[in-house]
Amino acid sequence: MSKLNIKSLMVVGLTSTLLVGCDAMNQGQDNGVTENQTGNVNEEGDVAVSEMRVDVSSGVTDAVSTIDDAVVSVINLQQAAQNPYGWYGGTQDDTVEGEEDLQTVGTGSGAIYKVDGDTAYVFTNNHVIDGSDAVDVLLKDGTRVQAEVIGADVWTDLAVLSISSEDISSVAEFGDSNNLKVGEPAVAIGSPLGTDFASSVTSGIVSAVERSVPVDTDGDGTYDWEMTAIQTDAAINPGNSGGPLVNIAGQVIGINSMKISTSTVEGMGFAIPSNDAVDIINQLENSGEITRPVLGIGMVDLAMISQQQREAVLNVPEDITGGVVIAEVTGGSAAEEAGLAQNDIVVKFNGVDVTNGVELRQQIYDTTVGDDVEVEYYRDGTLETTTINMRASNEVL
Template sequence: MRGLGEERMNRVGKNGAIALLCSLMLLSGMGTAQAQQKGTTQSAKQSAVKVSNKVSTDLVPQIVKEVSPSVVGIIGKGDVSQVNANSDRYNLMHGTGVIIRSNGWIVTNAHVVKGLKNATVVTTDGKSYKVKEIFMDETSDLALVKITANALIPVKFAKSIQDTEVGEKVIALGTPISFSLRNSATVGVVSGLNRGVNASYRLIQSDTAINPGNSGGPLVNMKGEVLGINTMKFAAVGVENMGFSIPADTVQYVINQLMKYGEVKRPSLGLSLEESWSAIVGLPSDDPLMVTKVLSQEAEKAGIHEDDVLYSINGTAVTSIVDINELFKAYLPGQTVKLLMQSDGDIVIRKLVLSRQGLLIPDEESEAYEL
């Protein structure tokens, strides 16, 4: 009996041990499952955080919020001779402007304020201000507008557009179509740089939607800096998303001149110049410019004649009118420059005192320009 009891006890002990082992294994399995579930939950949370962070990297809403207070609407009565009175019962015209000084200085397009009467500026907070002064430069299509205001928020211009890349995301802010649509934002990319199209200076091309009323508004990069001022677009059947902006460096050049002189004092070579056929059609070219007419006494004194050929100004090669305009942003009338030219088959250097003249006056009978 004793042996049987011990054997029974041993059996019970073994069975108990087996049961305990199974319990431990079950608990261990449950723990592993819970750990796996916990790990899955943590992984899901981390993924959610990553997705959340990914969404938050879109800077467009933040930049629009930051720059928008510096963007204004400009409205007034248009010139009856330029506007179809039947198209607008109130004969109102509007555009966009950008605050550049906290004390009420605003930059916009010259074509926005030209002929505009009773011009009014409306800020993003809904306040209205009568325009007190306007300084225009139609050559660059830029103008300065002054209102009586303080503590306005000026924009920050890009110091240089040289670091801007084609394909870079940009935002256009403005007042398209209706004045009630002030501070509308459209997003696109830089389509091209240094575009010499229908303008005296090189422009930035982008595919951001630019509509009537956007003129004078900013083209902004992802740093919240103004790359340029929107000025025009190509509009025709089959043409889409081809807008152009005046680069920040040209805007600053004109602003500084208008602030200092009340006008832009542009230098002139005192010559009528003709571009090569390649330059006219936009082909890559290093062909020089030909003198078609000598217009100033300074040019005559320098010994320049018709049919002479111009290669460079102060060591910088020029192959188009826009090249000269861009170069002359660093000069004033009265300064002396050295011209590398060809005259009667000889390569010569002419010293020329820059005269004062308007810019880019094309000869209607040819492709010549007065500079």
């Protein structure tokens, strides 16, 4: 704050005090002090704390109380590097009691969403538990329990854990993210910067819905997916990942996943919509994995191909500026059976124009195993069409 602003504030404060004094004198107060200005003074003349009880309940406090006990911290444990000097030169706090060969490498958040007999289920982000050798969950009351990773999905950044239900007293309820209104209250709960700040609450609004946010899932510096997300200005910090974004009723409307973090940006966090998350969570809980259809191809965006190669190798028509070039076709794949080949340029999939690999992947994952899908592509400058029967595979595409 500049000196000018400070002076301005001081002047305002002084003016207010003078106005009070003048008002008091106008009301006939001899000492210029009204009764409520004497402060809380007891019979001995000492200042005391007021016994007045102020009702501070609000929609936010009610929402937090509804779900707070179901929110947890998720702790990623990995094998500790071997130290030839024992623990000297390191810190004893790096190890976990009873798990001497493991150390905490990261923490995130999550929430208990279901109890089934002796088992409770927790949702979190895939990137929170990625690379873990073991996972612990810290409950609201401070109880720390071991968790089992039931399943995780890199594309939606979701994971499901199971823990003992012995100490569980509350579960989170999912709300309908399809009915969100821009400007409605949104509350984020989690463990920013680690378990020392567990159960931290931040509030804001739903800033936007159905935001397309580019994501680099494999860390190679290239975007390979677009996540449809809820945007919020509720503060989301490192450690909030995997925790719930809730509405004013305390229902989970999103799962906090990421934020834009630069010195010029403030209040732009993103959450996976609950309606998208529930389907993935159910599949992970039931089968431990997500079964998606694939083509069986390697690909390159047409935009990445030089003009010389477009003309000399691909013979791309001049009016075609976007598409996906097939770099290779896996033997026995759905793409091979449909007649697709290297250097074909896919421009439309299942009736939808595709200009890059991200769009093609999204359209592929929107189909179901067993679907017959029409694909339009250019081969040596000629537009052709084929039908592909979608099948599941461990291939990326």
